[in-house]
Amino acid sequence: MWLTTVDASPVGDGTDLAFPAAERCRRRFPWSWEPGETHFGGPGVWVGETDLVMATVRYDGRVGVPKQGFVVRRPIGEAATGTPAWVFPVDRTPTALDIDPSTDTVLVALSGGELIALDAATGTPRARGHVHVRGVPVIPTALTVTGPGRLLLGTGDARVLLCRLAVGSERDGGA
Numbered sequence: 001m002w003l004t005t006v007d008a009s010p011v012g013d014g015t016d017l018a019f020p021a022a023e024r025c026r027r028r029f030p031w032s033w034e035p036g037e038t039h040f041g042g043p044g045v046w047v048g049e050t051d052l053v054m055a056t057v058r059y060d061g062r063v064g065v066p067k068q069g070f071v072v073r074r075p076i077g078e079a080a081t082g083t084p085a086w087v088f089p090v091d092r093t094p095t096a097l098d099i100d101p102s103t104d105t106v107l108v109a110l111s112g113g114e115l116i117a118l119d120a121a122t123g124t125p126r127a128r129g130h131v132h133v134r135g136v137p138v139i140p141t142a143l144t145v146t147g148p149g150r151l152l153l154g155t156g157d158a159r160v161l162l163c164r165l166a167v168g169s170e171r172d173g174g175a
Contacts, residue, residue: 001031001039003052005076029082031056033072043097045106047120050077051085053106055094069093071108071116073123086123090116095141100165102148107165109140109153117165133159 007024032039037058044054051073058068069090074082092112099106099120106118109131117127131140131153142154146162153161 001041002027003029003031003074003076003082028076028080032058033074033082033084033087034058039070042094045097045099047073047099047106050075050080052076053097053099053120055090055097055108057093069110071097071106071118071123073120088116088118088123088125095139096143096154098143098145098151100145100149100151103165105165107143107145107151109143111139113137113139115140115143115153131155133161 005026005028007026031041039056039058042055042057044052047053053071053073056070056072058070069092071088071090071094073085074080075085090108090110092110092114094108095111096109097106104120105126106120108116108118110116113130114128115131116125118124119126131138133155138159139156140153141156142152144152146152149165151163151165153163155161
């Protein structure tokens with residue numbers, strides 16, 4: 001599997017991304033940064049001018065649960081080699097990912113119900129915790145940053161939560 005980028009349509013037709021002309025597709029480098037490993041893609045977000053923060057999982061060749069999950073920042077510009085700027089391992093499959101550009105914080109939701117806030121530049125954890133609604137754990141399946149410190153969080157039980165992000169707050173455990 002390769003990380004491939006698609007050049008923008010010369011006529012600005014966004015629907016052309018679904019079936020781009022072959023000459024607009026560029027193979028950048030293998031999806032896995034470790035030789036011999038098989039990584040599969042997940043959600044991602046563009047950061048800065050040339051970087052991608054993405055979630056991926058590594059399989060060991062057996063059917064079933066992935067062996068390891070990761071959130072990784074990789075430069076994907078013209079001269080990029082595929083070497084990650086940072087790698088943050090997670091113990092569950094990432095289900096959603098977005099960035100709050102006002103704080104340079106990457107938010108990652110995991111299939112085990114955890115929400116993690118990472119520094120986009122370094123991958124250092126800023127906060128992490130399990131998502132609860134009225135004391136009941138829920139599984140975050142989607143998240144979208146809607147403005148500085150605000151996000152929509154979709155859950156596995158069909159709720160959509162409007163949340164305020166308070167990274168580092170002692171009152172709410174940091175997230």
